[in-house]
Amino acid sequence: MKETYEFEKWIKQIEEKVQGLYREEKLGVIAEEIYSRYGVRVWFSEILGKRWSHIAGWGGYDPTPIHQILLSPRYGVTIGGDEIPEAEREALLSFIKKELPN
Amino acid sequence: MKVQEWMDSIVKEEENEKFLEGGRDFINDEEIEKLLQKNRNPEPQRVRDIIAKSLSLERLEPEETATLLNVEDEELWEEMYRAGGEIKRSVYGDRIVTFAPLYCSNFCVNNCQYCGFRRENDLQKRHRLTLEEVRKETEVLVSLGHKRLVVVYGEHPISDADYIASTIQTIYDTKVGNGEIRRVNVNAAPMDVARYKILKEVGIGTFQVFQETYHHETYRRLHPSGIKSNYQWRLYALHRAQEAGIDDVAIGALFGLYDWKFEVMGLLYHTIDLEKHFAGVGPHTISFPRLEPAVNTPLVEETKYRVSDRDFKRLVTVIRLSVPYTGMILTAREPAHIRRDVIPVGCTQIDASTRIGIGAYSDSQSEQELERQQFQIGDPRSLDEVIRELAQMGYITSFCTADYRCGRTGEHFMEIAKKGKIHYFCIPNAILTFKEYLEDYASPQTKEIGEKVIQEHLSSLKDGIKPKVEEYLQRIEKGERDLRV
Numbered sequence: 001m002k003e004t005y006e007f008e009k010w011i012k013q014i015e016e017k018v019q020g021l022y023r024e025e026k027l028g029v030i031a032e033e034i035y036s037r038y039g040v041r042v043w044f045s046e047i048l049g050k051r052w053s054h055i056a057g058w059g060g061y062d063p064t065p066i067h068q069i070l071l072s073p074r075y076g077v078t079i080g081g082d083e084i085p086e087a088e089r090e091a092l093l094s095f096i097k098k099e100l101p102n
Numbered sequence: 103m104k105v106q107e108w109m110d111s112i113v114k115e116e117e118n119e120k121f122l123e124g125g126r127d128f129i130n131d132e133e134i135e136k137l138l139q140k141n142r143n144p145e146p147q148r149v150r151d152i153i154a155k156s157l158s159l160e161r162l163e164p165e166e167t168a169t170l171l172n173v174e175d176e177e178l179w180e181e182m183y184r185a186g187g188e189i190k191r192s193v194y195g196d197r198i199v200t201f202a203p204l205y206c207s208n209f210c211v212n213n214c215q216y217c218g219f220r221r222e223n224d225l226q227k228r229h230r231l232t233l234e235e236v237r238k239e240t241e242v243l244v245s246l247g248h249k250r251l252v253v254v255y256g257e258h259p260i261s262d263a264d265y266i267a268s269t270i271q272t273i274y275d276t277k278v279g280n281g282e283i284r285r286v287n288v289n290a291a292p293m294d295v296a297r298y299k300i301l302k303e304v305g306i307g308t309f310q311v312f313q314e315t316y317h318h319e320t321y322r323r324l325h326p327s328g329i330k331s332n333y334q335w336r337l338y339a340l341h342r343a344q345e346a347g348i349d350d351v352a353i354g355a356l357f358g359l360y361d362w363k364f365e366v367m368g369l370l371y372h373t374i375d376l377e378k379h380f381a382g383v384g385p386h387t388i389s390f391p392r393l394e395p396a397v398n399t400p401l402v403e404e405t406k407y408r409v410s411d412r413d414f415k416r417l418v419t420v421i422r423l424s425v426p427y428t429g430m431i432l433t434a435r436e437p438a439h440i441r442r443d444v445i446p447v448g449c450t451q452i453d454a455s456t457r458i459g460i461g462a463y464s465d466s467q468s469e470q471e472l473e474r475q476q477f478q479i480g481d482p483r484s485l486d487e488v489i490r491e492l493a494q495m496g497y498i499t500s501f502c503t504a505d506y507r508c509g510r511t512g513e514h515f516m517e518i519a520k521k522g523k524i525h526y527f528c529i530p531n532a533i534l535t536f537k538e539y540l541e542d543y544a545s546p547q548t549k550e551i552g553e554k555v556i557q558e559h560l561s562s563l564k565d566g567i568k569p570k571v572e573e574y575l576q577r578i579e580k581g582e583r584d585l586r587v
Contacts, residue, residue, distance in 0.1 A: 043514060047305075048305035049271070049303075049304050050285070050506075051507065051511070052507055054349070054509045054510065061521065062564070063526050063566075063567045064566070076509070078509050
């Protein structure tokens, strides 16, 4: 319960932090926050046919198995590694989807 | 729309204005000539200091490149060749990316004096591939094992941005068994921002525009008419592409039109200006084709700037040392023996099984037909033969397209490349895509030597990733495809 509360508080803080920011800045902040919390690198892309064109975030220098997740037909996130707990991952992705431009 | 009307609608000078300084572009011919003059007969220690800077993966300044271009001492050149190879290994590893060109249309409004496609060349047979023909050409290329193409078009209203976008979509939609084209790079005429956005939407790989020659007066003389006669429209083509959101761009010069040392300086200034305007993102690749014979094109035989084989190796080396982190493309214009000699000084990409006639992959003609080609190619070997030779040289052939399909593009890619870390990703993905090739397309001889090369490269992987790559290799043997890190 305490963990859920803490996670929700963290999401709330990010929500406030990214308010009014441009797409690139907003997604950059979210990527940094995820790295601070989980030590996991994520980066966001605009999907253009087969191309995932980088928008924000950073993958680091070490190759790790990556997960590419569709956030919408236009946007995707690439996550390096498996360290985000399953329960938080879904809620986190929902939050990110909400923050994306239409 | 009539041809002239279309031509009048292309150039939008106002899109270049923000990049000009006092109305001038970034190529100062006099300054380049002066630097080349001033840095003659360099001290060996000065040369070695510059080599050391390159080895630390720092881009050189024009004065430093001018110094390297003026080296005459053969021993110093040997040191530079070795340094070029070392830089390439340290940034990209011992892997060579392979692709094929696909020429889609040879109609052209321009009149470039060295080009077989030029408007006034009556001996050129003109054709624009239909989308069905594009699909057939793609099927042949996929059946050979290719995963990457560069598509090429003349500048003409019938091969405008909409046509280019349709051909790229057709290529991406074409599948043969396990195979498909995963990255389409584009070599086409400069466009305005709005037209680039059309191409961006279909998910292109890299957009290439070669300046041909950076020397203003030579450019003017060799491009007497057509849109291409506008030097600055071409020079800022990739600035506009980046403005439109295309963040992987590629530059090149056609060596043999003017002094090769000047052109190398031009490529460096071009790199510097792109990096200056786009947060450090310069060219993804640099190309350095040499002028080759073309049908009914006497200028090629008459040029006094023909680049000797020795100077060609030198210019490739200086480009490698000047921009250590950028990909370098050595094309099949060069014969096999030159490619063997020059690849080790720093090239990262080559084409193979190359045919450059319009529709040439899917017809039964095995000889080159100059009257439907832009020029004559020097290395017509099959992909399998080229890969086998690369394997014998210790290189792993990469069909990797992972970076651009997972968001390692533009600034993200450049950040990793400039730190010399891109091989951490390139080598695992090269191994995996090479394995796919060996399973699906290789001859028995190529498969045998290829498997050995994979084992050699596996041992160079970092411990953290090696077990995963080994697991993926087993999964590829069982039939899975497109596994990547």
